[in-house]
Amino acid sequence: MGLVAVSEDEVRHVAALARLGLDPARIPTIAAELNGILAHMDVLSKVDTSAVAPVTGVGAAGTPLRVDGGNQYPLARPRDAFAPAMRDGFFVVPRLATHEDADTESA
């Protein structure tokens, strides 16, 4: 942790994963900012957590699992009042031309 600084290439990679378009001129600044922040995270690597389980949440108490089924959430207005357009009960949305960039998708 903290051994490798975030490079400009990594900023581009992470931005692609996050579907964020970045101004190329801003990338060096963003890399510097991320490195500045992550430097403060290094302290965690020195903490012995070998006997600790990861905590993913703190809300288990009093929150029993619900029935495995969809809730019917009440809407104040009918769907066609806020849909861009509707046809035969379905939302009509603008066509996206192609998936021509699929080959460049990152893992």
Next chain:
Amino acid sequence: MSAAALSVAELARRHAEGTAAPTDAVEQAFARATEVRAGADGLNAILAHDREAALGDATQVAQLHREGNRPGPLAGVPVVVKDNLATLTMPTTCGSRVLEGYVSPYEATVVSRLRSAGAIVVAKTNMDEFAMGSSNENSAYGPARNPLDPTRVPGGSSGGSAACVASGIVRVALGSETGGSVRQPAAFCGVVGVKPTYGRVSRYGLVAFASSLDQVGVFGRTVDDAAIGLAAIAGRDRFDSTSADVPVDDYRSLATESLTGVVIGRPREYFPESLDARVRERCDATLDSLRHLGATVRDVSLPHTDLAIPTYYIIAPAEASSNLARFDGVRYGPRAQTPALREMYERTRSNGFGPEVTRRILLGTYVLSAGYYEAYYKKAQEVRGLIATDFRRVFDSGVHVLFTPTAPTPAFPLGSRSDPYEMYLSDIFTVTANLAGIPAMSVPVGRVDRLPIGGQVMAKHFDELTMFRVAYAIERALGEDAHQ
């Protein structure tokens, strides 16, 4: 007399008796907002309002009462809510361009519950974009300002709600908490701010930031105003499976109790050498007052406190990077006009998000990405366990509540903190309660150079009752000194 000069309990009582009219209270809230210039040309605390709907609701509250319906505890009381809570007649923008003009097709449960209790929602309040910030300077609609000194920040991210209460527009406001976003602005603006236990309040209709930390919170002019506000929104909600099925206490029931038998912990890590001496002095003076009311004050230790900011600023951005994926031009947000799918996503998002949100999405995506997940995200989750254990051990040792400063400094000048991490340190005393899921609240404990200082009371999970008991005692003990 302005409606906001009366306590929530007194105003609701007058409305119930018919000696005051809810429409007058609403008109007075709007008049006060004009007087203090709460809009974009002044405090910039309010992003949207709907006078017609508010007056219609006020008329309906009065009508229901005339027809023999029991008035609620907030009968005819004007309130404001943060702009990340879904409302039906006003937009819900989260302080972001990506949601500009968005009107929700459903209402947040907390808003419905306030309205069921008789409250009149008069406005939506300014906030840091998607609740990411500690100063309100990250709002896409410009920063809100501190009513006590407009050259300073009101705190964040719920700065607009705090400013509305502090400037006398309303007595109760809703905000949201992920790392201190109600308590810190409450401290900066000299009002009361409550973060309930994780799960105490429904999040249905709260736009998600970091789901293992988020919780709706309440501002009040006084402890009693906040207690009434929290009681109105607390409790299980079938639309939020993370809301807890735990009975809601009467938070006002111990308002006048002495503190005999109450053990208050003073965690030494929250009073470091570097703490502003004036903040320390005010907090220690408050503890002395509580001793006089019968409390026992005990020095305690929460040894992993210094790890809280790094832990929080890994976990919260990681969760945010996932939650904010929906603002992509397909599910939410104005779609950038380009035929290529990836470019459409990227342009929509980069047009819609401001610098801090972009920074946190990048940071969160980085710590979740292959090669870094174990070192950052998993490690932070483990340290979160240590921080939660610190609190459990102290409470198990017989301590009922902890008392600390809410923030390390008073409100700072607008534009004075340009380094992101320096800004993150504003949350140093508040993020721990979110990481551990415990309730915490900020209460005014005095002023330094005319700027308010907040003292923080933290309690065990779902023990808001004891937390309020101590908060009432602080308010009683300090009296006017809390605002001087």
